[in-house]
Amino acid sequence: MKILHLISQYPSKTGSGIYLSEVYKNFKAMNFTQKVLCSMNEDDIVEVNFDDFEIVKFKSDELPFPVVGMSDVMPYESFLFSNLTGENLERYINVFTSKILNIVENFKPDIIFTNHLYIMTSIVASLDLKCKVFAFCHGTDLRQLYKNDIHKKFICDNIPKLNGIFCLSGKQKEEIINVFNYNKDKVYVIGGGYDLDFYYKDYNKTYSKDAKIRLIYAGKFSRAKGIIYLLKAFEMVKDKYNVELILAGSGTGEEYDEIINYSKKLADKVKLYGYMNMSEIGDLFRSCDIFVMPSLYEGLSLVTIEAMACGLKVVMNELENFINFVGEDITKSKNIEFVKMPTLYDTDKVIESEVDNYILRLSIALENQIKNLYNNDYEQDFSSKMTQFSWKNISNNIKRIVV
Structure with missing residues (x-):
C-alpha cells in the first residue's frame, strides 16, 4: 500500500512538520511505501529523512515569495496567508495543483495524508482523486480561519469532501464539525505524541x-x-532561588528581536540556544528540571508531552486542547502547575489591562513548582504515564482507521 504525505510548510522546525515526520517514520516501520511533498524556500533547503520526496520551492521563479506560514511568525522566513491574494494566490494554487496531480499520476498512492485544513488540503479535496484523502488538523489552520476570511469560502467548500479528518482533542473535533459542517463520524481524535527513541527519563x-x-x-x-x-x-x-532559564528555539522579525534583547538584560540567568534536533533537545530536557509552556494558543503542545516523557515538571497555561487530550490522571498531578489564561483578542493577543496580572500569576506558578522540587513534592514515576502518547501507539491507531 502506498501513502503520499503533503505539507505546505517545512517538514521540520514546527509541530506539524514533526507530526508528519513521525507518522512517516512509524508507517515506514510497518513497511508502507511512502512519498512526501513538502515546501521550503529555495535559498534554505534543509536535509530530510525521507526515502522519496519532492519540494515545492518558494522564493523561486514559480513562487517568488517565501513559504506561507500557518502562523504569522514562523521559525524561518515566511509570508502571511492574509497577504496571499491576487496573482500570488493564483500562483500558489496552480503550483500545488500541478505538483499534486503529477505525483498522483506517477506515484499512484492508495492514501493521501495532507496536513492543515487550509488551502493546500482544499486543493487536494477539490481534485476528485481516486484515492482516499485524510487530513490532519493542527489548530493553527483553525486559527487562520478565525483571523481572516479571505480564503474561507474556498476552504469551507472543499474540506467537507475529505474522507476523514484526524484532530488533536475532543474540543477541536467539535470546532471542525461546526466550522466545516463536517460529518462527526469522520472526525477522529488521535492527539499527538513523542518519539520513544529521543524522549525518555x-x-x-x-x-x-x-x-x-x-x-x-x-x-x-x-x-x-x-x-x-x-x-x-x-x-x-x-534572585530568590538558584535558578537558570534556558530558551531553545528560533524565530524571525521584530518579535524575535524583542525576545533576544530582553533575554540579554537577564544574561546572568537566561541562556539562549538555537534550533535543536530531537536528539539534542531530548538530551537537553533530561539535564533540566522544569519545562515552561507560556503559549497563548496551541493545537495541542507536543513539546510539553515530550518534556514530561523526559521527566520534567511543567508550568503551563490552561490550554484547553492539551487538558482535554491528556486527561485528569495527568492534569491533576502536582507535576503540572497550571496558569489561568488572560483574556485574549485576535485569538492569541493579551488584553493590555491584563498583562501585569498574567505575568504575576505566571511568576507565582514558577515559584510554586520550584518549591515543589526543593520539597521533593511530586510524582516520581510520572513519566511512565506518558507512554500511552508515543508516536508508535498513535500511528497504529491511524492505521486501524485508514486501512
Whole structure:
C-alpha cells in the first residue's frame, strides 16, 4: 500500500512538520511505501529523512515569495496567508495543483495524508482523486480561519469532501464539525505524541536546598508563544532561588528581536540556544528540571508531552486542547502547575489591562513548582504515564482507521 504525505510548510522546525515526520517514520516501520511533498524556500533547503520526496520551492521563479506560514511568525522566513491574494494566490494554487496531480499520476498512492485544513488540503479535496484523502488538523489552520476570511469560502467548500479528518482533542473535533459542517463520524481524535527513541527519563532526581533548578522553554520565539511574559515572570523570581532559564528555539522579525534583547538584560540567568534536533533537545530536557509552556494558543503542545516523557515538571497555561487530550490522571498531578489564561483578542493577543496580572500569576506558578522540587513534592514515576502518547501507539491507531 502506498501513502503520499503533503505539507505546505517545512517538514521540520514546527509541530506539524514533526507530526508528519513521525507518522512517516512509524508507517515506514510497518513497511508502507511512502512519498512526501513538502515546501521550503529555495535559498534554505534543509536535509530530510525521507526515502522519496519532492519540494515545492518558494522564493523561486514559480513562487517568488517565501513559504506561507500557518502562523504569522514562523521559525524561518515566511509570508502571511492574509497577504496571499491576487496573482500570488493564483500562483500558489496552480503550483500545488500541478505538483499534486503529477505525483498522483506517477506515484499512484492508495492514501493521501495532507496536513492543515487550509488551502493546500482544499486543493487536494477539490481534485476528485481516486484515492482516499485524510487530513490532519493542527489548530493553527483553525486559527487562520478565525483571523481572516479571505480564503474561507474556498476552504469551507472543499474540506467537507475529505474522507476523514484526524484532530488533536475532543474540543477541536467539535470546532471542525461546526466550522466545516463536517460529518462527526469522520472526525477522529488521535492527539499527538513523542518519539520513544529521543524522549525518555534517565533516573529519579532529588533536590537539596542549594541545588540549581534549570527551567526550559523550547519552541518558536514569538509573542504568541508567551516568551516575553515568561522572561518578565522569571525576572521576578530569579534572585530568590538558584535558578537558570534556558530558551531553545528560533524565530524571525521584530518579535524575535524583542525576545533576544530582553533575554540579554537577564544574561546572568537566561541562556539562549538555537534550533535543536530531537536528539539534542531530548538530551537537553533530561539535564533540566522544569519545562515552561507560556503559549497563548496551541493545537495541542507536543513539546510539553515530550518534556514530561523526559521527566520534567511543567508550568503551563490552561490550554484547553492539551487538558482535554491528556486527561485528569495527568492534569491533576502536582507535576503540572497550571496558569489561568488572560483574556485574549485576535485569538492569541493579551488584553493590555491584563498583562501585569498574567505575568504575576505566571511568576507565582514558577515559584510554586520550584518549591515543589526543593520539597521533593511530586510524582516520581510520572513519566511512565506518558507512554500511552508515543508516536508508535498513535500511528497504529491511524492505521486501524485508514486501512
